[in-house]
Amino acid sequence: MSPARPPEGARTEAAGGEGLAVRWDVAIRKRLSGGGRQFELNVAFQSDAQRIVLYGPSGAGKSLTLQAIAGLLKPDHGHIRFGGQTWFDAAAGINQAARNRRLGYLFQDYALFPHLTVQQNIGFGLQRGWLNPGARRGSEAVQHWLQAFELGEMAGQRPHQLSGGQRQRVALARALVNQPQALLLDEPFSALDPALRGRMRDELQALLDRIKLPMLMITHDPEDLARFGEHRLLISSGTISR
Amino acid sequence: MDAAWIALALSLKVAGCATALNLVLGTAAGFALARLRFPGRELVDALLTLPLVLPPTVLGYYLLVLLGKRGWLGGWLYQHFGIQLIFTWQGAVLAASLVAFPLVLKSARAAFEGVEPQLEQAARVLGLGEWAVFFRVTLPLAWRGVLAGVLLAFARALGEFGATLMVAGSIPGRTQTLSVAIYEAVQAGQDDTANLLVLITSVTCVAALLLAGRLAPARSAAT
Numbered sequence: 001m002s003p004a005r006p007p008e009g010a011r012t013e014a015a016g017g018e019g020l021a022v023r024w025d026v027a028i029r030k031r032l033s034g035g036g037r038q039f040e041l042n043v044a045f046q047s048d049a050q051r052i053v054l055y056g057p058s059g060a061g062k063s064l065t066l067q068a069i070a071g072l073l074k075p076d077h078g079h080i081r082f083g084g085q086t087w088f089d090a091a092a093g094i095n096q097a098a099r100n101r102r103l104g105y106l107f108q109d110y111a112l113f114p115h116l117t118v119q120q121n122i123g124f125g126l127q128r129g130w131l132n133p134g135a136r137r138g139s140e141a142v143q144h145w146l147q148a149f150e151l152g153e154m155a156g157q158r159p160h161q162l163s164g165g166q167r168q169r170v171a172l173a174r175a176l177v178n179q180p181q182a183l184l185l186d187e188p189f190s191a192l193d194p195a196l197r198g199r200m201r202d203e204l205q206a207l208l209d210r211i212k213l214p215m216l217m218i219t220h221d222p223e224d225l226a227r228f229g230e231h232r233l234l235i236s237s238g239t240i241s242r
Numbered sequence: 243m244d245a246a247w248i249a250l251a252l253s254l255k256v257a258g259c260a261t262a263l264n265l266v267l268g269t270a271a272g273f274a275l276a277r278l279r280f281p282g283r284e285l286v287d288a289l290l291t292l293p294l295v296l297p298p299t300v301l302g303y304y305l306l307v308l309l310g311k312r313g314w315l316g317g318w319l320y321q322h323f324g325i326q327l328i329f330t331w332q333g334a335v336l337a338a339s340l341v342a343f344p345l346v347l348k349s350a351r352a353a354f355e356g357v358e359p360q361l362e363q364a365a366r367v368l369g370l371g372e373w374a375v376f377f378r379v380t381l382p383l384a385w386r387g388v389l390a391g392v393l394l395a396f397a398r399a400l401g402e403f404g405a406t407l408m409v410a411g412s413i414p415g416r417t418q419t420l421s422v423a424i425y426e427a428v429q430a431g432q433d434d435t436a437n438l439l440v441l442i443t444s445v446t447c448v449a450a451l452l453l454a455g456r457l458a459p460a461r462s463a464a465t
Contacts, residue, residue, distance in 0.1 A: 072363050098366040111364040115382045125368030130377040178368060 023048050023083055023214060028068050028075035041065065041238045044078070049231030051208070054218040056235035062218035063108075065235070066184050069216070070105050071098030082182065104175030104183040104213075109191050110167050112159035118170050119155040122146065125178040145173035164192045165200055172207070183208075185217040189224065201227060246438050248415055249423040253443075256331055256406075256419055257399040260338035264346045264395050267339075269388055272350025273380075287351070294344040298404025301340055305409045309333065327409075331417055334410035338402040342395035349391025353384035386457050393454035397447045 027044035041061045045052075054062050067073035069080055071087065074095060080088040087096045112121050116132060123133040123142040138146070138155065146152050149169040159167060168188070175183060188204065189197045205227060208215060217228055225232060234241050275287055293301055309316040309327045319325040327333040357380050365375045381388075403421040410417035412426060420443050427436040 067363075070367055072366065098363070099369045099371060101367075102369075103367060105364065105367040107360060107364060109360075111358070111360045113361060113364075113379060124365070124378075125370075128369075128374075130374050132378045132382075174368070 022046050022081075024052065024216070025079070025081040026065075026069065028065070028078035028080060028088070030064065030068065030073070030075045030077075032064070039238060041068075041075075043235065043238070043240055045233055045240055047231045050212070050214055051228050051230040052216045052233065053225050053229035053231070054216065054233045054235055054240075055220065055222075055225045055229070056218075057220055060235045061238040062220075062235055063186060064238075066105075066186055066216070066218050070103055070184055071096060071101050102178070102181050104178065104180035106168075106171055106175055106183065106185045106188050108187045110159075110171035112167060112170055112174075114159055117156050117158060118151055118162070119146065121159065121170055122151075122173045122177055124174060141177050145177050149173050165196050168192070168200055169203075172204075176211070176213075180213070182214040182216065185215065185219075187219055187221075188217065189221065190219075204228075245414060245423070246435055246442070249418055249420050249439065250442055252331065252415075252418065253400055253420040256334045256338055257396055257402075259335045260342060260399040261392060261396045263335070263339045264343050264399075265388075265392050268343055268346025268391065268395070269350045272347050272352075272388070273354050273376075275347070275351045276354035287347075290347055291344045293341050298337075298341055298402070298406075299408060302337060302405035302408030305333075305337055305340065305405065309336070309409070329409075329411045329413065329417060331410065334402075334406045334417055334419060337405035337409040338399035341402050341405055342398040345395040345398055346388070346391045349394070350384070350388045353387025353391075354380065356387065357383045390454045390457040393450045393457070397450035397454075400446060400450070401443060 024045065024047045026046075028041065029043075030041040032039045032041065039061070041064050043061065043065050054065060056062055064073060068075050068088070075088065075090065077090045078088075079086065079090065082101075086092070086094050087101050088094060113124065116124065117135055119138045119142055120133050120135060122145055123139060126139060126141060127133040135156070146155055149172070151166065151169060151173070154162060154166060154170075159170065162170065168191075189200055192200055201223070208228075215228070217224060219225065271290060275283060306328065307313050309319075311317060311320055311326070311328075316327060319327070327336065361379050361383070362375050365379045370378065401421055402419070403425070406417075406419060407422055407425075410419075412418045412422045414423075418426065420439055424436055424439045424443070427433075427439060
């Protein structure tokens with residue numbers, strides 16, 4: 001499972017002549033208001049690192065940043081570029097839909113589809129069109145990830161029947177089966193109990209070592225920062241301070 | 243006695259068409275109110291819920307004003323297509339739809355609001371377009387609530403009297419539905435016919451309510 005070829009998409013001119021563009025180039029601003037509260041997100045960073053950790057307290061704007069990168073939140077100003085592709089550029093009027101950015105996104109509480117089995121969840125993104133994958137048929141890629149994460153016996157079960165660790169594995173498999181260009185992780189271990197947290201951290205590290213996929217994680221856990229933070233970014237009150 | 247079964251068949255046809263109409267329109271409106279943010283959203287919700295509290299005669303009057311030969315919609319339809327809705331079973335369908343519409347709207351809106359938006363976002367990141375997200379994630383998670391509302395609407399449409407009588411009249415075999423036939427039977431002193439019609443209506447409505455009740459509470463267990 002290697003990081004897939006970059007898709008056709010908008011590319012910056014810089015990617016042509018002057019060698020390879022930086023992997024991540026993010027500079028976004030977004031003003032949010034709601035419930036009588038105002039929040040100003042103003043995040044900018046560039047990085048060539050394989051593993052980036054965005055670290056900060058809750059309410060600092062970490063999740064908003066991740067959502068903007070994934071295309072789930074539209075910033076007011078700025079740009080988001082990845083490996084020479086422009087996903088968002090307010091000045092140029094570019095805003096690629098989330099479905100075209102080919103990213104793997106691990107949600108904090110996994111966001112598994114409760115009406116589908118483990119196998120259907122994993123194969124969800126492989127199936128195009130208006131119908132969900134059938135309960136019986138699992139493609140080769142789905143079978144591969146079921147085996148790799150030792151989920152074979154749970155293939156026909158629903159998410160609510162799984163343990164926390166198994167849910168996370170299903171969510172990871174569902175993200176990876178699409179061969180994303182990068183993996184976005186939103187507080188990946190916070191939903192787990194402490195004993196399991198250590199083990200899943202080891203699992204994720206081993207997986208990332210194997211598949212060499214660029215990764216961007218947001219967390220408020222210092223242990224995650226120490227383990228995965230090849231490039232560390234600190235965020236507070238909507239701004240990156242280092 | 244044959245008249246009773248003709249009235250039942252007509253009622254089922256009218257209620258069935260009205261329910262099909264509401265399934266599409268009520269679901270769409272419920273989804274829009276649950277997901278779209280626009281100014282005046284609650285006002286739109288209140289206006290669309292009005293048929294629930296207005297007297298059916300008022301709704302019937304509105305429909306007459308709208309659909310009559312001199313109404314702006316009725317006049318246009320008559321001039322361009324020769325279509326006349328007043329005193330037809332199609333007119334009865336419109337009356338029944340209007341009266342039952344809020345039941346679908348309310349249930350559908352609540353059902354769609356119960357669907358975790360993050361699940362839809364997960365589907366988008368996994369490469370799905372908006373229609374696919376709706377049919378593969380949103381609707382499967384909301385359909386029980388939607389269907390419960392649709393069954394309530396069917397029962398309501400089946401029992402519709404006031405608006406139907408004003409718009410479609412009471413032409414035996416053509417626009418005389420069960421509830422209108424009951425009224426006529428009682429007026430004419432035909433107690434046997436009235437008893438049978440009342441029994442048929444009651445049984446059908448109880449069945450629809452039981453089914454709706456079975457579907458509605460199970461929704462939380464499925465999500």
